[in-house]
Every structure is written in C-alpha cells, then in structure tokens.
Amino acid sequence: MTLSHHLLLRLLLLLGLLSLWHCSADSADPLGDFCNKDTKIGSEKASANIDHLLVELVSKASKNGFLATSYGSGQYLVYGLAQCRGDVGKEDCSTCIQDAAKQIRTRCPNEADARIWFDYCFLRYSNTDFIGEVDTGFGIYYYNVDNVTETERFNEELSKLMEKIRSQAVVPQNAGLGKGQTELTPFITLYALVQCTRDLSPLSCAQCLAIAVGNFPNFCENRKGCRVLYSSCYTRYELYPFFFPISSAQNFSSTQMMMVYP
Ligand SMILES: *[C@@H]1O[C@H](CO)[C@@H](O)[C@H](O)[C@H]1NC(C)=O
Ligand SMILES: *[C@@H]1O[C@H](CO)[C@@H](O)[C@H](O)[C@H]1NC(C)=O
Numbered sequence: 001m002t003l004s005h006h007l008l009l010r011l012l013l014l015l016g017l018l019s020l021w022h023c024s025a026d027s028a029d030p031l032g033d034f035c036n037k038d039t040k041i042g043s044e045k046a047s048a049n050i051d052h053l054l055v056e057l058v059s060k061a062s063k064n065g066f067l068a069t070s071y072g073s074g075q076y077l078v079y080g081l082a083q084c085r086g087d088v089g090k091e092d093c094s095t096c097i098q099d100a101a102k103q104i105r106t107r108c109p110n111e112a113d114a115r116i117w118f119d120y121c122f123l124r125y126s127n128t129d130f131i132g133e134v135d136t137g138f139g140i141y142y143y144n145v146d147n148v149t150e151t152e153r154f155n156e157e158l159s160k161l162m163e164k165i166r167s168q169a170v171v172p173q174n175a176g177l178g179k180g181q182t183e184l185t186p187f188i189t190l191y192a193l194v195q196c197t198r199d200l201s202p203l204s205c206a207q208c209l210a211i212a213v214g215n216f217p218n219f220c221e222n223r224k225g226c227r228v229l230y231s232s233c234y235t236r237y238e239l240y241p242f243f244f245p246i247s248s249a250q251n252f253s254s255t256q257m258m259m260v261y262p
Helices: 003-008 044-064 090-107 151-169 202-214
Strands: 011-022 032-035 066-071 078-084 114-117 121-126 139-144 177-183 189-196 226-229 233-238 252-261
Touching (some): 044 078, 044 090, 078 090, 090 114, 151 189, 151 202, 151 233, 189 202, 202 233
Antiparallel strands (some): 032 114, 078 121, 139 252, 226 233
16 A cells, blocks of 8 residues: 555544644643554453553663563453653653553553553553554644745755654664754754654664655645654654753744544
8 A cells, every 4th residue: 555545544633733832841741642442451351461561661661761561461461662762861751651651541541552652752552462563554743833934945954864863763773763953044953853663673663764754745844843653653853952962942832733543
C-alpha cells in the first residue's frame, strides 16, 4: 500500500485545539493518547498483569531512559515499552514516565492496546507483541499556525537538517536520537530533533523517520514548527530551541493539534 493511499484511508480528525504551548511544557500534560478500541482487557488477571508491567516500566525506564519488556504468560501476556527522549535528563525522564504510567490507565481503562505521548517520553502496552516493529498507523501532528515567509530556502534548509539528524539517529551508539540546528539568518535558527524507539533496528528507525518526514508536506507544509508523533518515532522542528541543553530564552508558540487514526 502506498503512503498516499494509506493516508486516504485514514480518518482525519481535526480537534481544532488552539492552545498556547510553552516549549518547556509541563510533563504532566500529555500530547495525546491512543486507546485501541478494537482491543479489550478481558479479565482481572490481564488487568493485574498490566499493572505489574507498569510498575516495572516505571522503575527501570526511569533509570535507563528505556525499557521494552513483557509480563505474564499465555492469554494474559502483555508487552510494554517506555522511553524518554534521549536529550532529556534523568529527573525529567523519571517524572515523565511516572506521569505516563499514572495517566494511561485512566485514559484507556478498558483497552489492552494503549499508548500515551508526552514531549519528554512515550509509553505503551499491548496484548500483542509490537517490540521491534515499525508502527506509524496512528499519528499525532502538532503544527505552528504561523507560516514561514521564505518557503523555498526554509524547506531546503529543513530537508538538509532533517537528513543530517536522521543519519545520526541510525548510528547505534546514538540510541535512536538525532538533533541539530541551522542558522537561517543571524537572528533565526532552525532546531530539529528526531527520536526512534530503541527497540528498532537502524533500518526500521530509518523507515519510521522517512515516513514521518515524508508527511511534513501533508500536515506541516511551510509551518514554522511541526511535531509528528508515532508509536515508533518522534520528529520535531521549531524556530526556537526546545531540546536539551536549551541554549537561550524559552518562547511561546501557538500550536494546533491534529490526530490521524489508522
Ligand atoms: C498558513 O498557511 C495555511 C495554508 O496555506 C493557511 O491556511 C493559514 O491560514 C496560514 N496561517 C496564517 C497564520 O496565516
Ligand atoms: C519570542 O518569539 C517572538 C517571535 O517569534 C519574538 O518577537 C520574541 O521576542 C520572542 N521572545 C523571547 C523571550 O525570546
């Protein structure tokens, strides 16, 4: 199935959510979630296994920034993954994963496949094995409502920067992270970051990022900022610093959110 075909099959839901978005967003506010309505938690035992899995994700991923694991057996087996963005410090990471584990169960009380996105971390669990698989079926897009003016130059520099950081992300010791910046003028700098989940092979990481960046024109054409959040990778660019170490004054940006369902 081609990408454009795939997109046509998706239901576009415009939440029309206009909000002020601070670049050091409070990690208590998730960017979005996905409760897969086709899945149900079928028993008390399955539910208890999810709780057990979440405890393990919180304790281990908070320390190492990543864990992909499973818990239980037979029909009660659950798989889980939690990961922080690679530039985020231990304390913010730990807070984020705790918030994610707390909120995912209240947001998706009945679903066996649940996912939650924050800027600093991502957490998911499922009763089917997803570990190591590229998943771009469900996506959340955030874009700045403002557009750039010099579109040709901007898009050229954006592609160059994206290409550079995508090649960093697939180097194994970078653990799926690529980040960088380009000075567009002496006063305007473009910042970008990509992050794959660490269970992916370099090839799968490259594939996920290619789909995310390939969707920039569909959702973020000429926008001053854009975020594409998938279950397997995260990409973002802004005209202000947003990744660590944050180099200068933090800024506000007006952002609109869109969710794309499979
Ligand atoms: C940016 O461009 C889009 C698409 O051309 C347009 O719909 C939108 O109104 C523009 N945003 C602003 C703030 O002018
Ligand atoms: C934030 O950005 C706007 C324009 O994008 C700029 O005018 C303003 O000075 C910036 N504020 C800070 C604190 O950097």
